[in-house]
Amino acid sequence: MKKIGFIGIGVMGKSMVRNLLKAGFDLHIYTRTKSKAEELLNEGVTWHDNPAELAATVDVLITMVGYPSDVEELYLSEGGFLETMQPDTLAIDMTTSSPELAAQIAAEGIEAGIAVLDAPVSGGDIGAKNGTLSIMVGGDESAFQRAKPIFEALGESIILQGGAGSGQHTKMVNQIAIASNMIGVTEAIFYADKAGLDPERVLKSIAGGAAGSWSLSNLIPRVLKDDFSPGFFIKHFIKDMRIAIDEAKKMGIDLPGLILAEQMYQTLAERGLSEAGTQALIKYYN
């Protein structure tokens, strides 16, 4: 039975650990606050006192943390995973993080004899719970094949997009498409309201046609119920958009829609809405 280490048992990470347990893997975790792990420990997960011990124990290590700076510290710092993992093991970073950092970790991994994949996901907490995530993978074909049984326990769409960093780039593509569309669906429903229309009746006319999108059908109904609870946190969306903006700058390309969306969400963050869901963009207009 393959030993999998898992760092980052937030809402999504917890569901992912459970799906891996269900698939028969031997799960090992470390968290800063042990109490947060208790539920999982009762379900058969093994606890380690520090990340180095965890890393030295497992065949495969999965990380699902907050920011690129966290990823960098976990893998590249002194005493980090690239030093503490055994040779011939596999590391999979599922954090949405920088493509450039992913490529760097993979390159340093080769020198340490550790295969590294970047494998960010989309599908949110529900996708994590139901094992229906879309997993966008960057790295070597051979490492991808080794990871496949693990990915199959977590997701439905599992696609190797290219070399190291390609998973992160693909996730950026996903976030760039969402960014401007959030502006579109929000402006649409804001206009509908100001024009004195019944927004729910309007959705019946437009959601199935050329204006249709996941955000229009899934997030705008929440706006109409004044439900701003996070399916996806504004603070995480801002992080993702900034990575994409940085990458675009390095490529020398200009993405005005993405820039506009980042500015709008930044304005909301400054108004204290970092922890709201992305559908709270309506508050920019109101």
Next chain:
Amino acid sequence: MKKIGFIGIGVMGKSMVRNLLKAGFDLHIYTRTKSKAEELLNEGVTWHDNPAELAATVDVLITMVGYPSDVEELYLSEGGFLETMQPDTLAIDMTTSSPELAAQIAAEGIEAGIAVLDAPVSGGDIGAKNGTLSIMVGGDESAFQRAKPIFEALGESIILQGGAGSGQHTKMVNQIAIASNMIGVTEAIFYADKAGLDPERVLKSIAGGAAGSWSLSNLIPRVLKDDFSPGFFIKHFIKDMRIAIDEAKKMGIDLPGLILAEQMYQTLAERGLSEAGTQALIKYYN
């Protein structure tokens, strides 16, 4: 058998006339150039020498023309339809046009004893051909009920959105949602290409999830084939966005995503791309 007059037999209008014929209505048309009508005349449509004669003959008059200025001239000019139609007839403007103008025509229609509906559509040439349009209607409930058998020959989603002008406002909501999403899907695929990803493989990862939209699934594949033929003309999209921008100004609301999209498409129009399909937005970036 109800006599229906139809003004505006462009690509969509022609299909709509055929669906009305199929449903058993008696169709009457006028066009500036008779040769353009020949096909339909062979299929059983009746020709009139001038619009006034047409208007005086029919029980229901449908208009599906280019610009609000055309609509205004047809209905409100001296010798226009509100003067030439018989009392107790019904006029339906299916042009995407100004909500304010629609309300004005309806109000003047009441004085002339003519019921007027605004009923723009979405679904494009394919929806017109297959009788699967979404029809967004503004006007009186009684006029809507009279028009319903006609709408049912043309569309699938047929919704009375409110009083006069509400159909046009709903269509504006539709176009506002599309405007920023066109920026999003275009920037996404532009980034994918520049990042060295395989755009078709990227679509497999993202089109089914939170980034998914009609435009991503239907227009971006055309971009990848360098197919810029018009499903929807850039010149018509610019017209629609300008109506929406005007309405937003009157309401005192600011829609920066819509403004950005209109500027981008205007840049393309100045480069001679008015007759291209809206997916040609990629040329703004390239």
